[in-house]
Amino acid sequence: MAxxxxxxxxxRAGLCLFSxxxxxxxxxxxxxxxxxxxxxLAKNQNWQLQPGDAIAGYSISGGLGxxxxxxxxxSIYAPYxxxxxxxxxxxxxxxxxxxxxxxxxxxxxHAHKIGxxxxxxxxxxxxxxxxxxxxxxxxxxxxxVEPDKTLIERTLKP
Amino acid sequence: MMQNINFRTxxxxxxxxxxxxxxxxxxFLDWRILPSLGAKHADTQCQKVLKSNAKLKSExxxxxxxxxxxxxxxxxxxxxxxxxxxxxNTTVRSGVASEREVYLLxxxxxxxxxxxxxxxxxxxxxxxxxxxxxVR
Numbered sequence: 001m002a003x004x005x006x007x008x009x010x011x012r013a014g015l016c017l018f019s020x021x022x023x024x025x026x027x028x029x030x031x032x033x034x035x036x037x038x039x040x041l042a043k044n045q046n047w048q049l050q051p052g053d054a055i056a057g058y059s060i061s062g063g064l065g066x067x068x069x070x071x072x073x074x075s076i077y078a079p080y081x082x083x084x085x086x087x088x089x090x091x092x093x094x095x096x097x098x099x100x101x102x103x104x105x106x107x108x109x110h111a112h113k114i115g116x117x118x119x120x121x122x123x124x125x126x127x128x129x130x131x132x133x134x135x136x137x138x139x140x141x142x143x144x145v146e147p148d149k150t151l152i153e154r155t156l157k158p
Numbered sequence: 159m160m161q162n163i164n165f166r167t168x169x170x171x172x173x174x175x176x177x178x179x180x181x182x183x184x185x186f187l188d189w190r191i192l193p194s195l196g197a198k199h200a201d202t203q204c205q206k207v208l209k210s211n212a213k214l215k216s217e218x219x220x221x222x223x224x225x226x227x228x229x230x231x232x233x234x235x236x237x238x239x240x241x242x243x244x245x246x247n248t249t250v251r252s253g254v255a256s257e258r259e260v261y262l263l264x265x266x267x268x269x270x271x272x273x274x275x276x277x278x279x280x281x282x283x284x285x286x287x288x289x290x291x292x293v294r
Contacts, residue, residue: 081294096290097278097290097291097292097293098245098258098278098292099248099250099256099258099280100258100278100279100280100287100288100289100290101227101280101287101288101289101290102250133250133251135251135287136227136287136288137227138226138227138228145251145252146251146252146253147250147251147252148249148250148251148252148253149252150248150249151249151250
């Protein structure tokens, strides 16, 4: 009698957990990771070689406007609630309604978290981060601008 | 003696089952609903409510689309009027102070906006930078 009691408790808890996980899964549809995100850089900043490109068999790790940060394998974190995208060069972009008209680019990392992310959630990690802040121009292109230190700190320290 | 041990096992397993269910329920309830944990978003919430009954009509939002980046804040304000609230001042671009103002949306025919959808308008040094819809 006691054993069947335990069994039913465990079964109920298990069923409960399973259905909740199922519901949670339905509520947040997985994002298509193969979607290619593209950003058109401002004409005068659109250099031939950009992070993630290759030259003579070697890969470009940083380019114009990138701030290189020695991460030593640590993670970076979403500075606000927002969304991340991956481009064909393997750079991760973060956008948030909290900061309209800006995109933040993170190149040289792996273990990307793509899609909707919450503030302080780990979104990627790696040895050396190439960071750039992009500001939307009136013509729809994106200009690399000098980022404020506070934003970078927020990204490095959750 | 044996019964005692059995009872303990039963209690532990029950406790474990209850614990697992509780964690699962808490996980399902988005942490944003839980006020104590939601506090970490304080900096992205309204710092100061300016006009609690202000709501944007769809024609105001459409007019906002015609505003060019770099246009004056007063031009934007002439269209969208006073905001519902301001977010905390922040600096995104080095040495350039930015201001973010939040508008609520009217539930009219064109925009069947969700009551939780807001519009964030950003300025840098009194120049219009852009807007984003905030769904939270």
